[in-house]
């Protein structure tokens with residue numbers, strides 16, 4: 001009996017040590033965020049979910065950076081919560097984006113090639129009036 005509880009204890013301590021798996025993901029949303037209330041809506045959609053560490057929104061760059069504990073919440077769940085709030089979210093891989101045009105699928109690469117903000121950065125001229133690149 002004692003042996004078993006010792007074993008359980010050891011297991012528990014082991015689990016506790018690996019209970020956190022903090023990951024960070026950068027998302028873009030459709031429709032785009034355009035004001036503080038959009039940001040609030042997105043934050044509210046996520047902040048009560050367990051495992052959330054930090055939610056950062058950036059209207060200018062059109063990004064939502066979510067830091068979460070992957071042991072407690074999975075990425076598909078995060079995407080689903082955003083969808084329920086009315087925002088279709090898409091994962092942005094910053095490396096893939098600079099290499100192949102990312103979320104725009106490379107359609108407007110020439111114009112955005114030198115733009116460090118990426119295709120959805122919102123800083124590129126004409127994108128806002130053009131109804132967004134995505």
Ligand SMILES: [Cu+2]
Pocket residue numbers: 033034035036037038039
């Ligand atoms: Cu808004």
